[in-house]
């Protein structure tokens with residue numbers, strides 16, 4: 001009886017081995033779904049959810065659509081968005097009426113003080129990606145679609161500070177890599193992806209622009 005039991009046990013072991021080999025062989029001939037990073041990279045990142053980033057205005061890609069309503073910072077459950085409003089320029093002094101102007105003249109002390117312009121552009125827009133859960137609340141609630149998920153698959157670093165992103169600087173850098181506003185680039189954050197997008201344009205945007213570079217870049221921008 002024990003001999004029969006031993007044989008049955010060995011057959012069961014062999015059968016599990018055969019089943020395992022069948023699965024391995026079947027998958028061995030399936031199309032490859034992974035890539036050999038870093039020699040290869042995926043080209044379809046439309047569904048990838050990277051850290052959030054700002055969206056530029058259609059006519060001025062270096063300036064965000066953001067109207068500083070602060071909704072994203074308010075709804076963020078991790079409180080990882082910090083925004084400051086841009087300072088408004090000082091109001092222009094009241095224009096002096098020409099001597100021949102008609103109508104009642106208002107003495108200068110009774111004239112209404114000039115109104116300061118309301119600026120709806122962020123002065124700074126920072127993301128602490130260390131605490132972001134990628135929940136998407138900020139992207140969903142932005143009333144002007146000024147936020148989106150980036151396709152920055154290369155976000156890696158050795159310290160927490162490397163994940164504190166200056167999103168305004170990132171937007172300017174993106175615009176510069178696309179051929180716009182090169183002189184405004186100044187951020188070390190999140191640059192790997194942009195460098196990979198176009199290394200030459202990235203070098204032009206990042207490095208101190210020489211006269212020759214600026215001319216070359218300007219021509220490229222027009223061509224694009």
Ligand code: SF4
Nearest residue numbers: 076132133135136138
């Ligand atoms: S994705 Fe969520 S956690 Fe991250 S910044 Fe937006 S609201 Fe905050």
Ligand code: SF4
Nearest residue numbers: 066067069070072142
């Ligand atoms: S990114 Fe959108 S939600 Fe956030 S402050 Fe700007 S306009 Fe408001």
